[in-house]
Amino acid sequence: MKLIPHPASPPVAVSAVEVEAAIVRGKSVLIYRVTGGPVSIPPTTAPARTDGLWQTTCFELFIKPVGGEGYFEFNFSPSTAWAAYRFDGYREGMADQSLDAPRIEPVEDGILVRVDLGGLPEGDWHAAITAVIEETNGTKSYWSIAHPAEKPDFHAAANFALELVG
Secondary structure, three states: OEEEEOOOOOOOOEEEEEEEEEOOOOEEEEEEEEEEOOEOOOOOOOOOEOOOHHHOOEEEEEEEEOOOOOEEEEEEOOOOOEEEEEEOEOOEOOEEOOOOOOEEEEEOOEEEEEEEOOOOOOOOEEEEEEEEEEEOOOOEEEEEOOOOOOOOOOOOHHHOOEEEOO
8 A cells, every 4th residue: 555645744755655564463564665765764773662763764553443542553663673552542641552572674675564463452443554754864754544634643533544344
């Protein structure tokens, strides 16, 4: 699926961000690919839970159980750092979400992520697949399958446009 940049923060050199996703309870696989650039890639580190990954190139997944206010956010950096959070409601009650470290591997034009979502609530989900792309000139663009109108906000309900039936 193709992500679209938010019009309030267009890219300069990046022309596309695409994602292949198999999102299921248990092992999920996502492949994020970036076309164009050059893209600022954080240096590779040991895989570790790390906050603030969204401040540079970072690939994200949001999951919201249908009918619930709470949701989950997962961040995957090309550096192999990662983060997982749960929220009680829109940007409220943020806490670390228990998660086995995802496996993040570089591919030629992006990353391959293997993550276990087996600990999330049963039932149907809405999902948002997103990315923050920082180009080497400092330009940041915010990519998603859908966006709220005014400004980029991956936590907004408008982003949860993908329906996953459990």
